[in-house]
Amino acid sequence: MNLFDAIRARRSIKDFTPRPVSREQIEQLLEAAVQAPNHRLTEPWRFYVLGAQARRAYGAALGARKAKRAEDPAAAAEVIRKVEEKHAALPAMLAVSVVLAQDPEVREEDLAATYMAVQNLLLAAPALGLGTHLKTGAIMQDPRARAAVGVPEAERIIAIVELGEPAAQPAAKARKPAPALTTWVP
Ligand SMILES: Cc1cc2nc3c(=O)[nH]c(=O)nc-3n(C[C@H](O)[C@H](O)[C@H](O)COP(=O)(O)O)c2cc1C
Numbered sequence: 001m002n003l004f005d006a007i008r009a010r011r012s013i014k015d016f017t018p019r020p021v022s023r024e025q026i027e028q029l030l031e032a033a034v035q036a037p038n039h040r041l042t043e044p045w046r047f048y049v050l051g052a053q054a055r056r057a058y059g060a061a062l063g064a065r066k067a068k069r070a071e072d073p074a075a076a077a078e079v080i081r082k083v084e085e086k087h088a089a090l091p092a093m094l095a096v097s098v099v100l101a102q103d104p105e106v107r108e109e110d111l112a113a114t115y116m117a118v119q120n121l122l123l124a125a126p127a128l129g130l131g132t133h134l135k136t137g138a139i140m141q142d143p144r145a146r147a148a149v150g151v152p153e154a155e156r157i158i159a160i161v162e163l164g165e166p167a168a169q170p171a172a173k174a175r176k177p178a179p180a181l182t183t184w185v186p
Contacts, residue, residue: 006123011172013131016164021092025128026163032124036116044110045117048095048149052088057148058095058160059087062139091164094121095140097155111158118159131166134159 001009030047038044050058063083067076087093098114101107122132139145140157151157 001127003123006126008172009126009169010122011131011166011170012133013162013164013166014133014170015167016091016131016162017167018089019091019165021130021163021165025130026092026094028128029121029124029130029163033117033121036113036120038113038116039109040106042099042101042106042110042113044099044101045114046097046099046151046155048097048151050093050095050149054148054150055090055093056084056088058093058145059084061142061144061148062087064144065139065142090162092162094161094163095149095151095157096159096161097149097151097157099155114158118161121161125163129165130163131169133162135162136160 026049033045033047034043036045048054060080060083063080066083067079070076070079096114096118098110101110118134122134125132136159140160146157149157
């Protein structure tokens, strides 16, 4: 698959088959990730490959946040159980963090570079027959979620990547054509 095809074919995958993702596959994807452009070569990205126990703990933290909207304690417990189970059952899940630089300019560049690393991983995954779903949100700064990942104080989680063999290929979501968003400045 050439790169243009891979870019066009990439979709956020919501459902995965139970087929496991191997350590070698994850290592290959992370090798692609660390080739991202990176001003000053700060190599600010860190990757946490979560095992079933850590995924369950992350799911429990996310579930507890979602459960705040539940009507009663039984419904809340059911929400937590479901989110926990869903995360524990994922074929693979990564947390990506950035090491927080002191200098605000470097911090911004490092954030951009780390997202580029994530994009490398997302675009490389289909070459191994894998799909991805990038997730973010306030959960990433939740102390329980951070503890589940084991991320140190000096890092900020910036992306969660769910990974596995796609159960189905979702339809593409419409995008505005690039010319509608482009100004050719003379
Ligand atoms: C920075 C970023 C954060 C995202 N966070 C979430 C998220 O928290 N939950 C989610 O379901 N999807 C998340 N997504 C995925 C987008 O919803 C998805 O890319 C969008 O709907 C377009 O669909 P596609 O990826 O299949 O083209 C995120 C994507 C990006 C780039």
